Each structure stands twice: as C-alpha cells, then as structure tokens.
Amino acid sequence: MTRRRERYAELYEDDFGLSALTGMLASATAPDVVRALECAAEVAAGSEGEGAVELGVDIRCLLDSGLPDGTLRAAWLAATHERFDPADFGMDLRTWLTRLADLYPTRPLKRRRVYWPERPPPELAEDELREAVIAEIRVSASLPTTVAEALEALEDITRETDGELGFRLLLRILKTWTVPVGKEQYDRLMELDTKLRCSGPLVYDGLDIQWLPLDPARRDRSGDFGVSALAERFSGYWEPPVREGLARGAAADDSAETPGTAAAMLFEDAFRLLDSPLSADTLTTLWLAVSDRGLDIDQLGMDGRDFLRLVADVSEDRLRDVAPSYTPAVGPVRTALTQPVLEAIGEVTPELATRTVSAHRLGIPGAAAVEALREVVTHADPSLGYRLFLRLLNVLSVPLTVAQYAGYRTLGEQFGYGADHVPDAIEHLVLES
Template sequence: MTQPDEPYYVMYDGDFGLSGLAGRPTGARPPVPQGEAVGDEQVGVDARSLLESGLPEEMIRTLWLVADRGRFDPAGEGMTVRSWLTAWSEAFPPPPPKRPQHRKYISAITPDFFARPVLVEREMRDAVLAEIGAVEADLARAVPGVAEALRSAVAGAGADLGFRLLLRTLKVCSVRVGKARHDRYVELSDSFEYCYAVIDDGLEVDWPPLDTDRRDGTWNFGLSELASRFAVEWHDRTRLEVVRGTAGSDDVGQTPGTAAALLLEDVTRLHASPLSDDTLTTLWLAASDCGLRPDRFGGDVRQWLEQIAEVCRERLREVAPGHDPAPARARTAGADEVLGELRDLAPELASRTVQPHWQGVPGADAARALEQVVTLVDPDLGFRLFLRVLIALWMPLTAERYARFEALGERFGHGRYLVSEIDQFIQSDL
C-alpha cells in the first residue's frame, strides 16, 4: 500500500483526513473546501479513495453522517455526496509525480534507524476487518448497518481510511472497548504511523484499576523520569509545571493516572525511608544532573518530595478519584544483581563527577547513595536512578554490561525504551 513521504505522526498531531474533518469541534467551519487548514490535503486523498471505491452513494452518505454525528448532510446543501467529495478532491488534487530518486527516501525528522513499517494492503485490510467484526454487535445496536458499510469502505477505499472511520464511529456511538482491544488499535496505529491521539481522543476504554505493580509502560517512569526532565533545559516552565507534566504522562496503554501513581509511590518510599536528607539530596542532584537544587527554592529535599507527592495526589483526584494509594509493598528481588553492578563500577564512578564545573556531585557519593536506595528503599527504584546517574556521568559501558542491564530491566518489568536510554554509551573497545 502507498505510504506518505513522512509518517502521519510527523504531519498531524491529531486525527486527519475525512475522519478528522468529522471530528472537528462543534462550531467549527462547515466541512466544505474553503482555504487550507491542517489536514485538508488528506481530505482530498480520502475523498478520491471513496470516489474510486465503487461504494453506492447512500452507503458513503451513511458512513459520513454517522462519523459527523449528522451535523452536515451534503444533500441539505444542494449537493450529492459524490459532488461534495469531488469538490474536496479538486481543491486538493494529487501532487505531481516526483522525479526518480537514486537513493531511498530518508525522513528529515524520523531517523533512518527507526525503520518504517512495510505494509501489505491485503494484510492490513484483513486486520481492520477483524476489528470491525469484533465490535459488530455493539455497532449494530448503535447504528444498524454501519458495520457492513465500514467493511465495504475497507474493501473499496482501503484499510487506512477504513480504520480511521471505524475509530470515529466507535467514538461517536460511545462504544466502550476493553484494554486488550485498545492495545490492538495501538498496534494497528503503529503500523499506519498515526499519532496516538487518533486512537485515544474520545475513545471510551474500560481501563483496569490502577496497579503500581503492573508494568505496562514503554518508557521511563516515576522519579527517574522526573529527574530526566530536570536534566535538560526546563526553565521555560516552573518546577511544578515540570512535575505536573510528568505526573500526567501516562503511556498510551496505561490506565489514566498510572504515571502519577508510580511517581507518588517512588517519592513516598524515599520520603519515609531512613535515608538522611544529605543522602537524598545527593541522590536527587546526581540523578537530575544537578538540574534543580531544592534548597534554591526555600526548602529541603524532603519538602521537595512532598511537593511532588501533592502534585501526584492532585492528578489522581482528577482522573482516578477512586484510587486509594496503598502503602508501598516492600521489594527485595533484584537487589543483589543491582548492587553487584554498582560495586563493579565503583572505581569508574569514583573517578567522575556530576557537573564537575559547578557545585558537582562526586561519583563516589552518588554510588553510596544509590547503594542505600537499593538496600533500604527499593531495588527497582535504585536501578532506575542508577541508570540516570550513569547518563549524568557519561559513563562508558561494555556491550556485556549493557546486556546485563537489559536483563535486569526485563526482570523488573521495565519497558523496552527505559534501559535503552544508556545505549549511547556502549563502547566496543572496552
């Protein structure tokens, strides 16, 4: 199947094309061509797909009216559906053929080491048709006949448009889907290269209860994620805005509030731990690459942890009011392995300093603080903060050590992109 030069997630930060047009806010301009707006060029592409699909006029009209919640009927404006689609197609015609290229196209935005998926239209159509079949009974109760119209759209106009119309129909009809079905939609959206808003915005999902023991994220999380956000330029926001951004950064497959619950658990563990304020300060400064010093804001490190905790509670009251954070369960699994790696790297850590030119943190002090976290607080948290310190110290790693870190990450249930944050430091000559 034909792919755009750039992935859709590069071009659009929400739904697009005809499905995006149907999802426009109430009071937005009528869905007729009148000047360029973001996504309009894809409306032209989608319009041609439907015009060339062979679908009956009434079936296309049904698909559109359902997706658009009946707000705009071309027939009510003196047009047929086909003349309306033709107007869009003519307003945004296909671009002229490109000159032959002597090398494979490489996106200026998406790195070439992220290989773009190779899609086979027949396979993608079968996958989308299977998803229509899975929710057919719910769709039939909401709008009789719409499931068959969606099948025809997939067969005639293609899997891409058919899938987006399915998602729009589910949202309009308030059809609730389970997490497993939602995760399947995310897999398909990855293949089509949509941004996740195409899936999530407006889709009703029966999420499982919040559970901080469930590791279903892909990226970093908790205090280690917050520390990483202070390790880069952040001064265009307040420190609490950075915390709110972290607390609200639920991964696409996570129950709303998960990021806040995980961050709250980390800071609660540290706040209640026997670690001294000096040790906690060393730990925070090393993990955040000295990006924020709590004492510069009129408080100590435990007050800073409490401020983080309150932001998390605020987020949970908003999105998961029924969640009652239980006392963090004590964990010891993995402690020996993390301590072994820490102690093995101790000489190299002691030879380096976090931010050596400005009130830096000696690597030896950071290592001692990390050992206390692993033994007295939580090995999982200690391991994640260990990785942050390695990044702050620009610590070279052997491929063998990195492989052991990957194995530890898998043991803790971490997502595939958490440990990979340090793969930039692998050196083959060590």
C-alpha cells in the same frame, strides 16, 4: 486504490483528510453546504496546504470504489453524526464527493527537504492492514450500538478502498457515537497507528477508552517512570516554579496507561524514600546527582525530604483530579533482587568514583552518589535504586561493555520493566566492539 503512505505524524498532529472533515461536521451546528465547504477548506489548509493531498486521495478512494451510494451514505452519516446529509440539499453522496473532488484533485505531496540519508520506512502490506482494520470494525459492530449497520458498511469500504481510510473513519465513528473501546482493542488500535506512522492523538483524543483499574504495578509503558523519570525531566537547568514542573511530571501518563498511573508510580517512589531511614542529606545528594543538578533544591532552601514530600503532595493532587476513587498505596518491595543490584553498582563503582556530577558548578563526587544509591537499594527499594543507578550512569556518561549492557537489560527484565526502559537509559553508552 492503494495510497502512498506518508510520515503522517510529521505532517498532522491528529486527524486529517476526509475523516477530519467528517469530525468537523459532526461538531458543527446544523451545517449547510457553505459551512461544509468552509470545513473542507480548513482541512485542506492543514500542514501549510498539504492537507488537500490526503483529502483529495480519500475522496477519490471512495469515488473509484464502485460501492453503492447506500454503503457510502451509511458510513458518511455515521461519521458526521448525521449533522450533514447531502440529500437535504438535493445531492446524493457521490454528487457531493464529486464536488469536493473537483476542488481538491489528487496531486503529489511536496517532498520534504532531507539533510541526511533516511532509511525507507517499513511498509504495512495493504491486505494485512485491511484485515486488521476489518477485525476491529467487527469488534465494535458486535456491541449493542446504534451504528452497527454503519460499521458493516465501513467494513465494505475498508475492503474495497483503502485500509488507512477505513482505520480513520472507524476512529471517527467510534468517537462521534461514544462507542466504548476496551483496553485490549485500544492497544491494537495504537499499534496500527504506530505502523501507519500517525500521531497518537489520532487514536486516543476523544476515544471512550475503558481503562483498567489504576495499578502502579502494571508496566504498560515501555520506558522509565517514577522518581528516576522525574530526575530526567528536571535534568538541565530548571527555574521555579518547582510545583508546576512536578505537576507536569505527575501528569505524564503514557498513552498506554490508565490516567493517573504516572502520579501513582511517582507517589510510590517518593513514599518509599520518605519511609526509609535515609537522612535528609543523603536524599538531597541523591536527587542532585541523578537530576544532574537540574533542580538545585539545596539552593532553593529545600532538603531531600522537603522535596519528596512536595513530590508526594503533587502526586496526590493529580490522583484526586483523575482517579478520585483510587487510594494511593505502596506495593511490596522485591528484596530478592537486592544483591544483584548491589553487585551491578559495585562493578562500576571504581569508574563512578573518579567522576563528578555537575563538575563545573557545585559538584557532587561520584563516590557520594554511589553511597546514596547503595542506601536506597539496601534500605528503601532495589528497583528504585536500580532505576536511579541507570540514571547516574547516564549523567556521568560511563562507558559500558556489550556484556555489561546485556546484564543490565536482563536485570531490567527481572524487575518487569518495559522493553525500551534500559535501552533508552543507557544504550548510547555501550562501546562499539
């Protein structure tokens, strides 16, 4: 059968359905039938009782498949880490699944109340999904693991039942048996997760990902990073403790990144500014402008250099925790793009100079912010200066033409930014033609 795909990320924070049940049983201590039924009830109660829908659909997919009991049993035992075998309680697997099906018959999901028109979500063709999942099953089955036979059975289940169920059971088996997953395979699994509109933790929570060595020059994330991303995080009113907020920023690794990447990129930005000839007053003005005075370091008794030293310290603390073998380093500055960035800033300087950051309280003249940006581009790092320039355009809501936006995207591509970096920062500022 082919199920109707829901917006799973809106309903479930991580796993759901039969794969969630097998995960609970895998972590239980010697569960009996009573405990197994209690676990099923917990899964069914998810999302205010709507978890019973996907549980019922999953069970019916297996029962209606016509696959031999041995195939279903092999996948079931692997997914539950052999903690709950129905045979130990006088049942074959179909009898056990039928008992669950009687408790959780398939039924429609309650319709969400929608207050505005929604575009229909893109559909992933079932044949395409099944083939993609089977390809990943084969990658894992080729490894020298104890679950290779079970993965072969899962391939049959995926082909004959439902690609999404096969996807979730694959993830469950990989996690339960700590099967190593290479970065390229992980990226493909996350891509499938996105197409199925599931939550990210469904894939990465508990998965043994073989991360690449930490390298802040990599751009696996698609959005902003470093001090410019930190400024956005602190925009709006922020109360102390400051260090706690910085720690969250340093730990904000993208799901595609090696743990510690956010801290490494943040450290690199902070170090470049600290190592530059920019004055403490200039750095103070810069931070207050790009963060829209969300964190008033001047009112907390800190200047820009004090603040950046704290940023660097917190970043190093994070790196010691998650990447102790990594030595923070600062890569070469791409000076070839200095002039294009200065020209981009110069083009909108007249507009920026007429505006004021935080005009309602302790305002910062746009002209002062622009001068600080120029110093960053010229004396620290044009890439960092460009990212902070995009932030300032956002803070001051500067309207942009289609041509300007296209030029900014091109410059972002030259710096190697992720696909969503520039659009996320300023696309909303583009005037309609």
